[in-house]
Amino acid sequence: MTRLGILTSGGDCPGLNAVIRAAVLSGVISHNFDFVGFRDGWRGVLDRDVVELPRHAVRGIARLGGTILGTSRTNPLKDGGVDAVRRSLQVLGVDGIIAVGGEGTLAAAQELSGHGIKIVGVPKTIDNDLDATDFTFGFDTAVQTATEAIDRLRTTGESHHRCMIAEVMGRNAGWIALHAGMASGAHAILIPEQKVSLRQVAAWVASAHTRGRAPLVVVAEAFVPEGQEEPYSPRGLDTFGRPRLGGIGIRLEQELQEITGIETRATILGHIQRGGAPTAFDRVLATRLGMAAVESAANGLWGTMVSLRGTSIINTGFEAALGRLITVPEDRYREAAVLFG
Secondary structure, eight states: OOEEEEEEOSSOOTTHHHHHHHHHHHHHHHHOOEEEEETTTHHHHHHTOEEEOOGGGGTTOTTOSSOTTOOOOOOHHHHTOHHHHHHHHHHHTOOEEEEEESHHHHHHHHHHHHTTOOEEEEEOOTTOOBTTOSOOTTHHHHHHHHHHHHHHHHHHHHHHTOEEEEEEOOTTOOHHHHHHHHHHTOSEEEOTTSOOOHHHHHHHHHHHHHTTOOOEEEEETTOOOTTOOSOOOTTOBOTTSOBOOOOHHHHHHHHHHHHHOOOEEEEEOGGGGGOSOOOHHHHHHHHHHHHHHHHHHHTTOTTEEEEEETTEEEEEETHHHHSOBOOOOHHHHHHHHTTOO
16 A cells, blocks of 8 residues: 655645645545655654544644644755655655645755655745745735734724834745735835835825825835845844844834824734635645645656646646746736825
8 A cells, every 4th residue: 555644844824734634535535545644844754753644634624724744944954864764764664755845845855856755745835936836825815814914904003093014924025915915905015026215105105194094004024125235134044044034014113104204003914924724715726736746646746746827736847946936026016006105
């Protein structure tokens, strides 16, 4: 009997449990596969920390946020190496891995596949910035969560006649900010792909205030104002050597209030965007990707990943997710900017 291992690695996002459920159910029903889950991503592989995943273990989990397997940012190449991964799979009797993760997870999967380890990848990130797939599950939920939170900020802003700033996630891509900002009717949307001067932002804020509105600014965590070179990252570097983003909203609060004289308050939505139940769109997409990953394993399409192209699920190479990040094109931003101010 074929025995597959499933892991979720990197940052968590809504929809991971739907992938796990779909993979296990379709594998058991269609191919009589056996499944184990690796706890906490690649750490579970290296430590041989697994949980059995019979059919009843995934009952009803598609609607749940997070991941029942846990996750971590363990790098199997740095913390153990190819031989350690291979030995773990041999000891556990695991024939292949379904690896669900973002850029770091898929990069490790590509390297391990090159050394003969059987892996099928499933791309995920709330940032929606992977070139491999038209949409990543988790993004729709993050946007919905951000939009609902921003709607609440607007009501308190209107009560006090304040300018409200909502800082959202997205790392170096502005997709969450763009979509949540458009959905909530923001008077300014600030994203890392477009440098804007603080004077211009202040002009948009003042224009809305003059019309009797409570100005609303949505800013992505990696936004860099015109005249500055690097994103605001006062918390140093993360475990991958990347800037720990967060706080640009608080900085803008002070600067915009000084320029405009309008009382301003900022809220950093942070990890609330990663939590909660996935939307229907994310549940369906994650389910389709989980089923497709199992079919790929059944057909021997190791060393590939499943992705959404148009409305179809296809197989593609890991390199498709790693060549470049998909960021917001200028025409999409200009489209939204017509309504600023």
